[in-house]
Amino acid sequence: MDSPFVLVNLKTYQEGMGSNAHRIAAAAEIVAKESGAVIGIAPAFTELHPMSHHYAIPVYAQHIDAITPGAHTGHILPEAVRSAGARGTLINHSERRLTLADIGACVESARRLHLETVVCTNNDATSAAAAALRPDYVAIEPPELIGSGVSVSKADPGIIERSVNAVRAVNPDVNVLTGAGIQSGECVKIAVDLGTCGVLLASSVVKADDPEAVLRDLVSLL
Numbered sequence: 629m630d631s632p633f634v635l636v637n638l639k640t641y642q643e644g645m646g647s648n649a650h651r652i653a654a655a656a657e658i659v660a661k662e663s664g665a666v667i668g669i670a671p672a673f674t675e676l677h678p679m680s681h682h683y684a685i686p687v688y689a690q691h692i693d694a695i696t697p698g699a700h701t702g703h704i705l706p707e708a709v710r711s712a713g714a715r716g717t718l719i720n721h722s723e724r725r726l727t728l729a730d731i732g733a734c735v736e737s738a739r740r741l742h743l744e745t746v747v748c749t750n751n752d753a754t755s756a757a758a759a760a761l762r763p764d765y766v767a768i769e770p771p772e773l774i775g776s777g778v779s780v781s782k783a784d785p786g787i788i789e790r791s792v793n794a795v796r797a798v799n800p801d802v803n804v805l806t807g808a809g810i811q812s813g814e815c816v817k818i819a820v821d822l823g824t825c826g827v828l829l830a831s832s833v834v835k836a837d838d839p840e841a842v843l844r845d846l847v848s849l850l
């Protein structure tokens with residue numbers, strides 16, 4: 629199996645802005661180099677270009693819109709995300725839901741632009757539907773656990789297992805991530821043992837006094 633993937637979503641947390649964002653990116657770079665794990669970051673859009681050019685870690689957008697270049701004021705153009713140096717993008721995060729048609733269009737645009745795609749889902753049925761669109765990853769996250777500090781790995785391992793099976797049944801080439809309350813190496817190990825290739829997380833790292841220590845613990849059992 630390839631190196632496990634830990635994707636840290638800074639969301640719009642105050643602690644994920646400005647110098648704090650760069651402190652987290654620098655910590656991710658150090659821990660990734662030490663551990664061999666792949667640790668990516670999804671910062672505010674305004675940080676995509678500086679981070680992708682300053683840190684040797686995958687930088688992801690938190691969202692793209694299903695648009696092409698033109699008159700789309702205030703939208704996030706996939707081409708702009710690519711030219712900013714992003715490696716990939718989240719699509720349909722529970723805090724930025726899209727229609728099924730838009731998810732499909734975003735995955736197609738990202739594929740054309742060689743942007744990796746992480747389509748976020750909320751149960752095994754939507755995980756199967758997302759897999760049919762051929763993203764690089766499906767990230768299963770029960771919305772009620774997001775930001776709760778209660779780990780999906782411990783509170784609801786069944787949803788992870790069902791989503792892994794549902795995705796594999798549709799397209800075994802699609803990798804599965806899981807997220808919601810992920811906070812320790814034990815959470816990550818459970819997720820990987822259940823068939824995922826890693827985790828999508830936010831608050832346990834972004835709100836930590838010592839993000840580097842949390843990141844080191846997250847990959848400690850891999």
Ligand SMILES: O=C[C@H](O)COP(=O)(O)O
Pocket residue numbers: 637769773774775776777807808809810828829830831832
């Ligand atoms: O994008 C990250 C997920 O929404 C999980 O967030 P969380 O780790 O704060 O629960």
